[in-house]
Amino acid sequence: MTSNQDTTNKRRLPLCKISSALIGGGVISAQHLNTLRGIRGVEIVGVCDLSPALAQFTADRFAVPSWFTNYHEMLECSDVDVVHVLTPPATHDRIVRDCLDSGKHVIVEKPIALSHAAFCELWDYAATRNLQLIENHNYRFNEPIQQIERAITTGQIGTVEEVEVRINVNIRGGGRYSDRNLPHPSHQLPAGIIHEFITHFSYMLLNFMPPASIDNINTIRAAWRNHGGGNLFKYDDLDATILAGSTHGRLRFSCHQWPDCFSVQIRGSDGVATAELFHPTCQVTKHRPVGQHLTPLVNSLAGARTMTQSGFGSIWRKIRNHGAYEGLSRFLELTYDSLCTNKEPPVTYQQMNETSRLVDALLALENRI
């Protein structure tokens, strides 16, 4: 990494120059590349995919100077500081180790590993080489989630009593996950296709549940179901309850409910905060300084305002071509900033470790109902 004197950056930027490369040219690579192009100081030096056509297309589309079909070659040829591993989860372990062996910091798409034990081994591998290994927890950095965090830290909803994280996505109705001709590789993961999402709601739940460690969780019960039947989907529904002292957590995943959503609801001793990430909103129901009788009215009016803003905001975001990946941009900016300044990354070891442990616990046979 080299020093950079340019301080005229428009966004929150790293203070040095970092060169990056991407392995995997699928859908998510476009999100990473779009974001990286907006971070000054970051130079994308190469992309790699098994398909030459896709690698070349990605390089051309995002003006990346070189493309590869063999990541070993890319790691050797390019002067890379950071590698983004964006391949299917089952391939992460081998690729991440090879990147670490080459002395590169690694940012990995979720899930970083297929078990907690595998995560620990990878982490040790990175630590012994004094390199950063960071899992993408992008949704934590979406604005509505940040707003909930502010509502909690400023005491607007009191002590957190209940956390519910819900993802509804109609992936059985068509698209890449329901393709029977060439089943998506995620169907082979321990939680089947839900493994694509399980990291997101696990880190989200842990982000808001008070105990810092899942050692403090007394009970986990998870109902894994395949309501749609058939042999393509291992599971298409998850309903899990997590109890930690007096705090209750619930994780819900469904392919059968409408509308699609990624919602987080925090119920506290003095109020409720609800965030929706697919149609970004954050609504806080709290005590208002207007007296007991008028508080419901003010909360309703505030809610109506939020819903109206959300409705128009959805259209606006559609026009502006903004998806639910806004958090990725902030996550990557903070990550690159931390790499430059040797600060702690925005996703810490503890957060990745606890997330991985929770996923293991949700899948454990003894916790199933």
Place this chain on the structure above:
Amino acid sequence: MKLLITGAGGFLGRYVVDAALQGGHEVHAMVRPASHSIPDSWQGHSKITIVRADLRSAHGIAELLEGIDGVIHLAASKSGDLYEQFGGTVITTENLLNAMPEAGIDRLVVISSFSVYEYQQRWAWSKHDETSPLAIDPLMRDEYCQTKLIQEQLVLERAKAHDWQCVVLRPGVIYGRDNLWTARLGMQINKRWWMRTGTFASLPLSYVENCAEAVVRAAEYNGNPRQLILNVVDGKTPSQRAYLKVLQNKMTPRPHIIPIPWTVMRLLARLAWLTNRIFFNGTAKVPGLFVPSRLHARCKPLRYTNKKIVSTLGWKPRYSWQEGINRSLQNADKIK
């Protein structure tokens, strides 16, 4: 010849299988593993072998090509996001091309599309043939254009490198049973209300049975040059208004048509483009009809010709466009 036809279960594929059989060929009809759309007439047919495979996976393709004399590659994706279309059109082609040398196959027909051409930077009513320029800025066009351009490039590079007998066919609009509408007409608001964008522009139509015959002729092509690009358009092409009027009269209930002149559409698209540039730095997502490059690709009036394919392959469209519509509506073709 023993022909492998990829995408055989698709709209055009079924007719190509039929045309290949009529041409005296043996057919290996490749359909997707989970496909249920296999015509009854294929079952037990002595000259048809049904092959189930998905070309997005390279695994096992070489074995499927053993003993094949030529490949007609129709498999492609027309829907889904960019990456789904890339997988269904480009990766499939890449995997097929990688397996062909090992199997010793040197005969290939690939179906491309008129969507690969440039439209915006051309004069209205200019002649459109194989020498017309390709899309200048594909990223401004739709995913289909982008993926088809890459597919063509892959095919032609590989065919040249291996000196394959290769024909790339670029059909205009293939229509037939259950596929009588085209975006070149405008937009179907619902079953009762249709919007026609333009009036006098010719539609580069090819009735599916005509097109299928052209595909089989291309597979039989033995001439020079060994790599060819041919447009596929039936002889006389109707105007948007004429085609839509015939279609309208045959529909029950009869739909209402809202005509919007080409100049008005151009103006609206231009305004949308300017607004996007000025206020959103060109990043706003607007419907295709309001993106000038896409609007021109759909509706620009041009003059189409099929001289090259007629003279090179000796192909003559069997059915006129009116007969094509009638056959489509009466299910007069033999494909069941």
